[in-house]
Amino acid sequence: MSTIEQEMVHAAEGGHHDDHELPFIRKYIFSTDHKMIAKQFLFVSLFFLVIGGLLAMMMRWQLGYPGEPMPGGMMLPDAMMAPTPDGAIMLPEFYNSLVTMHGTIMIFFAIMPLLVGLFGNLLIPLQIGAEDMAFPRLNMISFWLAVPAGILMLASFAVEGGAAGSGWTSYAPLSASGEWTGVYLGQQLWLASLTILGFSSLVGAVNYITTVINMRAPGMTWFRMPLPTWALFVTAILILLAIPVLAGALIMLLFDQTIGTGFFRPEVGGEPLLWQHLFWFFGHPEVYILILPAMGIASEVLSNRARKPIFGYHSMVMAIIGIGFLGWIVWGHHMFMSGMNPLLGTSFMISTMAIAVPSAIKTFNWLATIWKGDLHLDSPMLYALAFVSMFIIGGLSGIFMASTPVDIYIHDTYFIVAHIHYVLFGGSLFAIFAGITFWFPKMFGRMMNETLNKVHFGLTIVLYNLVFWPMHNLGLQGMMRRIYDFTQYEYLAPLQPMNQFISISVFLLVAAQSVYAFNFFWSIFRGEKASNNPWDSNTLEWTVPSPPPHGNFPEMPVVYRGPYEYSSPESETDFYPQTKPPSKPPVQELIPEPVTPTPEGF
């Protein structure tokens, strides 16, 4: 509370737009500037993205070459690798840790901070015309809570017994007591880390929601907000209401692990299914937390690069809200095989099927947006189109699992693994590439190298599909997920070549990302200087210098129209900035007089 209070004073003073130089530590480390915090999230989560990729490579080595010594395995401790004369062989407990940590790190420490931490902080204030977040200091706290969480998560690899090994879903009772996995401290660190990270996201969500509701510039009505901001707003609400339920469950599980309570331990009457209900009650909204901002980013880029208004802006917004609500009533479709009451299964199947409505709106509206457009196929557009194309595949493969009888067979097989990666990698990550490339000039004042980006795009889209498409086939052949050595089952042994093929593709896919990494860092220092509005965009962030000064807007912007007025006949250029006064007299009540900032606070 104390912080929030000083917040007010600070935020109030934000009205000054004073550009005095801050000392290094306040400017780059403990910064309260939303743009700097966004960059901090960007760098940290890119680091975790790399870690997650390396974990995936090790996992795929074991699957591609079961029981064969792993190159460089000798460098890893004996707790992870069994040393043999001709190299080190991966141990099953380490494989389980890899499965768990790859999922956890990618979801909670890479994709989520990139979408929410990076784009939420960068875009919300800039796109609604605010000089900063409502509570800048809370914003800083949210980042500095995420960092120790990440450190704890990584540290768990080094502790006795290794990192958590019960899957990123940590199903009880496997996760409720170390006696089942041999992992005691690792699992507890996993729980503690996620609890801290949850609190960090919570603080961020409070900030975003307050900012969007209260800090919009004059004339920025709800239905003049750009779609990324809309998506991030709904996402923040999902985080706000879903994370606390997870936090409660995590703490109960931590108590089961440490002080010996019995919530999820059947031997004393606990309910394993209770954990699954609580986890997925959070977990399905989480799935949408990971895709909604991506949808918003894709919509923005598609409309801009097609120089055409987004098709059906209002229904796009309604679809975002609809997905946000449906997220709360479908979580049971993760539990069809869990022993949950089968009648519940049916109702969850129907509600899950209903998701087809908002998804169809989104997909077809994206197609209709590029229809009769003027497509500038530069790298952000390519990534965004890849997002649409991959999201279609991920969405369609979802229908198989939604149908309960089919799910009986493909549940917990590689078909699910393929599905989640088509949505999370093909969906979210491609949108993240699009977003970073698109807003790179706004973040760093320079453009990314177009050629390198196109090379990276080509390699990634091809290798990505070579990796994850065959996983559908593996699943249909009945290969279970999270399995250390599938050759133990003779009916799976014939799948060896395909697994090898996938593994090799993964190694190449990860290697291909170095192109983007190089381009990213090279462009920060050497990229060509960017103008205020390199993409001829309408939204507010492009009316200010790149990168924007402290306080963002020299004077309060006034908004006259929606964000996607491209190729409008009213404008002589093919774009029509939201702040440009209209030629013909506007409708009065939509444009209130700009208020002059007053410094007075509490």
Place this chain on the structure above:
Amino acid sequence: MTTQAMTAGRAPMPGMKVYNLKLGMWIFLLSEVMFFTGLIGSYVILRFAHPEQFAEPGQVLNINLTAFNTFLLICSSVTMVKAYAAIQQGDQQGLKNWLLATIVIGASFVGVQVYEYIALAGEGFVPMAEAYHAVGRHMPHDGPAIGGQLYGSTFYTMTGFHGTHVSIGVLCLCFTYWRAAKGAYTADSLGGVEIMGLYWHFVDLVWIILFTIVYLI
């Protein structure tokens, strides 16, 4: 106080017509609601699934003591709201007095809860799986087992988390009192007191529900 001041120099139009601090606190309280929903939901499913593990009301827990504690918390809500009313009239002395009263009553609530925990633990009512063989109040220690593992787990988790919230509230109250003593609040700028009150009343509200569910049903 002018709206601009409360929303950092911008009109709340379009907006919530509620200044940032207060809106932020309300939004934060929503997440708190979901947190306690998770705990209460777990309690409900465990209680219905294993009724034999849960003792009858008053068999283990001391209802009268806790009823008194509930009364304390309600009183602290009144004093808190009185403090807010005082500063609305610009009465800084009244604000300080009522805040002090709230701090004292809130702290004594925590004190009573700690005493209750110690007493219960002394009777063998603890959350641990291995140690727990519940004996009711004023029953011989070799008496029959009442309830089971889940009873202790849920009881200590739910009341414990509420107790933590109260303790945090007391600390924040002390901070608010310190600022009030410096004369930081006036009739025009009382946001700090108001959100402090919102948090405090919410904690009270949660206890009203918990007391009924955990102790009486």
Place this chain on the structure above:
Amino acid sequence: MNWSWMLPPSFSTVSGDIDGIYMVILWITGITFFITEGLLFYFIFKYRHKEGRKATYDHGSTKMEIAWTMVPLVIVLWIGAVSKGVWDTVKVDVPAAGLEVIVTGKQFEWTVTYPGPDGALGTSDDFETLNELHAPEDEAVVITLRSEDVLHSFFLPEMRIKQDAVPGRDITVWFEAIQPGDYTIGCAELCGIGHTTMGGTLTVYTAADFQAWSSSQAQQQQP
């Protein structure tokens, strides 16, 4: 490498329906896939930037949106309705048992308990097998699924049966094999270090052979 999207052969009375629904969904999603992706690539090619091209200024049409929303909705709800029938047969309406057994999962093995000669479980003449389930063909095998420690998932790929075993709960699973032979038993839920080794064999006999086998077993296991 097997790039086929066909399901491997299945041998239970319900598996036909399950594979049928799978095929229906495969066709529907397949067609949708080619239409949407086709359109996408066609648009990308046709409307790529050329000198002097100007995008049409168009905010969308609610009629079209309703159209392309309702069609998928109707289709998926129909899929849902069809699925419900099969789901109920597999998981809800358990038929009269030809053979009742108890399958207990524990790290990392499946223990199967048979009723023995008197045909009743929980009597002294019950006998057990480890990681082997022996069953007669054309008879409903009703399994009471249990777990002693953590979650396991009882997976019979060829029978299209999968069900998590939850400690503290008895969950009923059933299947009816239509052809004698040896099939796979697997564990599909991560259950610890030995998860990958938790496999077994399902052996289906003709009714007569099963009688012979079970009586011989009963003999051996009686003290």
Place this chain on the structure above:
Amino acid sequence: MSTGETHKPPPYMLVWVGLFVLTIMEVFYATLSSIPKIWLAIGLMAMAFLKAYWVAIYYMHLKWEPKRLWLLVSVPIPLIMILIFVVLNEIF
């Protein structure tokens, strides 16, 4: 802006008396062994929710807040009902 300057001061003491009386009633009602458990639970929950409602409406000044805040505050209610309903479904 509705921090309560506009309306006359709410009946704080009256609400306090009400809360106090309801608490006494609850404790007494809980000790009645004659009525069936289900009615005991329903009655107690009713009283508890009435008390909670009073606190929210008067002490948290919800009564004098704009309708949009009401909207915001009511968001979690359906979620609570969904969660509780489903977990109950698990048992019965």
